[in-house]
Amino acid sequence: MATPSDKLAQSLAALKSFQDAGVVAIRATNLTRVHRERLLKNGFIREVMKGWYIPVRPDGSAGETTDWYASFWPFCGAYLSERFGDEWCLGAEHSLALHTGHWTVPRQLLVRASRGGNKPTGLLHGTSIFDVRLEVPAAGDTEVIDGMRVMRLPAALIVCSPGHFASHPVEMRAALAMVADASDVLTRLLAGGHSSIAGRLAGAFRNIGRARMADMITETMRAAGYTISETDPFNDRPPVAIGTRQTSPAVNRLRMTWGLMREDVLARFPKPPGLPSDVAGYLRRVEDAYAADAYNSLSIEGYRVSADLIERVRSGDWNPEDARDREHRDALAARGYWQAFQQVKKSVGRILAGKNAGDVAQDDHGAWYRELFGPSIVAGILKPADLAGYRNGPVYIRQSMHVPPRSEAVRELMPALFDQLREESEPAVRVVLGHFFFVYIHPYFDGNGRMGRFLMNAMMASGGYPWTVIPLAERARYMAALETASVHQDIKPFAAFLAELVKRRKNEAQR
Incomplete structure (x- = not known):
């Protein structure tokens, strides 16, 4: 006699056949009543409307939107084609x-x-x-x-x-x-x-x-005999020149959005202190910020890290062969963060020495990423090929209506982003828009938030701003500001948020 687990496995096999075929919108008639009710009860499908379902993760919370936003476009395409044909x-x-x-x-x-x-x-x-x-x-x-x-x-x-x-x-x-x-x-x-x-x-x-x-x-x-009166439907001129040669629409969008947003950033961000004369002192303060930065940045991404774990990683008391570390994703993430932090600090040193911040970021960000996930390679969780470059498939952001660009566009957008950083004259704009556009593009399957914050702090150095930690306590405001910028193209809340953190950091340093 089949056990409840056996029965659920049978229903999951039926669901898997749809997923293997790339089907996102599942009609009630595609599943038997028994399979449908079993999958619903165990949280593997969710009803979108009467008679239509999507696969979901059973561990998602009641208000989780990620599965729906990831399914929205294929679901709508399938539903509309079923209803209206062509x-x-x-x-x-x-x-x-x-x-x-x-x-x-x-x-x-x-x-x-x-x-x-x-x-x-x-x-x-x-x-x-x-x-x-x-x-x-x-x-x-x-x-x-x-x-x-x-x-x-x-x-x-x-x-x-x-x-x-x-x-x-x-x-x-x-x-x-x-x-x-x-x-x-x-x-x-x-x-x-x-x-x-x-x-x-x-x-x-x-x-x-x-x-x-x-x-x-x-x-x-x-x-042809028509009377025509030319009218300009726009209210303003383009913020940047649009070349006459064919350019990716995604790149044009990035360049124009950058041009529109930069004034909002400058209106809210403090003036840059300028490159410090005491480079060694600046780098010491960066190192001093490591523990707080690692704890908050990793915690924002959902990792559970403790002061003890951070110190073990810093002191080298970490071993991928040790069961407590090999099987602990938080330890792997913490070790990767430490290794990446050291690489970013080297990049900061180059920027403080007068190198163009955009050039340094373009040259070095691949090394940051490889170090970030290096421990997972050592532990056998990832394959070396996983660190080969930018993502080659779709990615979705939890709880966000923003759908990052297609993988083909990423390979055009990343060089364009570094061009903007290279050519931008204002450090504040590099800080805010560098971080924003990096996570907007989402060039990797994982680690984009941490990489975006590393990029932000490298750009902070280009203006002499202090290394700035985004606190876990401010996560909701931080994510909401990024969502507003991504979905509504309004950078003002995000610029104001980062400006507030920089001012707070400056005040703390003066005490």
Whole structure:
């Protein structure tokens, strides 16, 4: 007779068959009632709406959002395809977001469908789908990106609401910069007789420095007999020059967002003290900060570390062959943190010697990461290949609506980030935006928070700011500020938070 464990194993095997096939949205009819009820009871699936489920981790808390945010896009794609077949696509605004690599989970996903119900369908954690009964663009004007049916870029630019240009300037400029030739939009403008839209797009292209494309649109439309008045739909000029050569939309987004955020940082951050004359003294203070930094940084990531463990690691009383350390993930993390800290301190020394902070970070961050996870290699938990470079797959941040860029984009974004650090003249901007964009990109499967804080403190040194610890007690505020910056592109709370810590650290040093 089968035991309860045997029965659960059978149900898990059924669930695994879906996961092996890449299925995220599981319909009630895909599982027998017995399997479904057993998996629900044991916390391995969760109901999203009547008759639809997603796999979840059984150890997640009641309010855990990570499984849902990680499942949001594939679930929506599967659900919409099941409901509407091919007769649906995302609205223009969400289509443009995906074209530019912006996969943040929206509160409400707007969908065009010929059989749409003109009402929202509630999902988990306050998210929803609103399917609007509208004609779906012709097959030539739609495409599928990672399971989501979207409008092709030119069609989306034409249909996009005028106000979206001003309310989402970074996204819209990045989308416009993706258009390789005016003919991509002209064909559709002429076919539809869209003279007012043509004037808006011409003004938008001129705003980003594509004057030839703007002229081609206006001259061609006039030659075809249309009266056209060029209007600029943006409220301002781009914060940075947008090159005429094809550039990754993700890189364009980073550069423009950096340009928009830097003034908010400068308005809140204290002036830099400048490189210290006593380099040895600065490095001693960095070393003095190690214990507090290790405890707080590791604890923020959920590791349980004690003063005893930190001291054993510092003194070398740590042995990967010892059972208490070999089997203790916290000890491995603490030892890796110590090794990485020593590498970062060397990088700080180079910066204090006058080396460009961006160059040092680009040259050295790989060594920081290898040291951070070196003990896990020694213990056999990770393979050496795991430290080969940036991630090669998707990654999700616990409790965050922000979905980090695709792995292909990471390889373009990281050099762009170091270019920004290299070219940035203000140390405060390097501190705040260096940390923010590192964790926004999330270039590794693990360790991004610790690496982001190491990068932050290396940039602190570039302005003579003290090594600054982000306290565990402030974790909620810290994570909320990063979420606001990632999801709403508002850096002000994060800049104010770090500025407060720097001022506090300065006051402590003066006592």
